[in-house]
Amino acid sequence: MTTNNSANVNSTNKQPAKKVTPYLAVFDLDETLIAADSASLWSAFLVEKGVAPSTLLQEEQELMEAYAKGQMDMDDYMQATLKPMIGMDNTAITALVSEFIVQHIKPALYQDAIERIEWHKRRGDTILVISATGEHLVKPIAHLLGADDAIAINLEQVDGKFTGKTTGTLCYQYGKVIRMKAWLDQQDTAFKGSYGYSDSINDLPLLDAVDRPFAVNPDPALALHAQMNEWTIMDWRHDNNILR
Structure with missing residues (x-):
């Protein structure tokens, strides 16, 4: 995904230095x-609120x-x-989503x-959250995290009401x-390069598409792939007091 060559940024010629893109x-x-999994939590929340049946x-x-x-039919x-x-x-x-997030x-x-x-933001990087979950959840969660933008599964609305259908390319596996x-x-912006972070083998196409892939708490299949390709594996810990 690297879109420009930074080798000339520190050139000794008299031309003005090029602006480094994030x-x-x-x-x-x-x-x-x-x-x-936010979608699973959401389903349980809807059952708890009496919006969905327990069979869900x-x-x-x-x-x-x-x-x-890696075998689920996203439709x-x-x-x-x-x-x-x-x-x-x-x-x-x-x-409902506001209550759910809290x-x-x-x-x-x-x-x-x-x-x-925060490390990326201090560097001036652009933060993009991309998820195989509905936009009604992903976009407000991405906003909470301070992301610049989010890509998710688009939901159809007719006359301002949700139809239960999706639109466009599903943001899943290569769809991402x-x-x-x-x-x-x-x-x-023409980005200088790209980092990618995921836990799932379903996101292998996404991680292959970025310059610097990171496997975060990877599932066994992704962990093996990361090891074979010498990708960085990150072990992220959970603290249930975050942002309370």
Whole structure:
């Protein structure tokens, strides 16, 4: 993804030094920035609030088992987990998400993730969160973390109400790369290079697409791949007092 050659930045000729463009730091969300899966927590929250039936939890668990193996059909997952939101408007969903973030997301944040984001921000890097979770959750969580932008699964609305359907390319596996490239095409900045962080083998296409991949608390398949390719493996710890 490196878009320009920095070798001439310290050139000894008399030309003015070129402005150094920032790096792009791309973070997966679930099990990377937080010690949980936000979509699973959301499903449990909706059941707790009486918005979704308890049967959703068993269905969601079975789908997540397939996800861990890299075999989940994301269309099936989104159809199942978005069903409770059908007919609800932005105001209702926003209120639920705000309560959800306070109760379940803030306590799940990795301290090391917060510190890594701050490290990038001190350098002037651009922070992008990219997740295979609905935009109704990803965007406010990314805002909480101080990210510059977020890419997530887009949700369809008709007449201001959620239909339970998705739109566009699903932000999952290689779909993340497609969505990230489309996002890059819309940016005014030509990034000097890119960092990528994820825990999951599902994000192997994304990590292959960045200049500097990091495996964060990786699952066994990603850990093996990282070791074979001499990628940095990071062990991030959870502190449930973060941002309370």
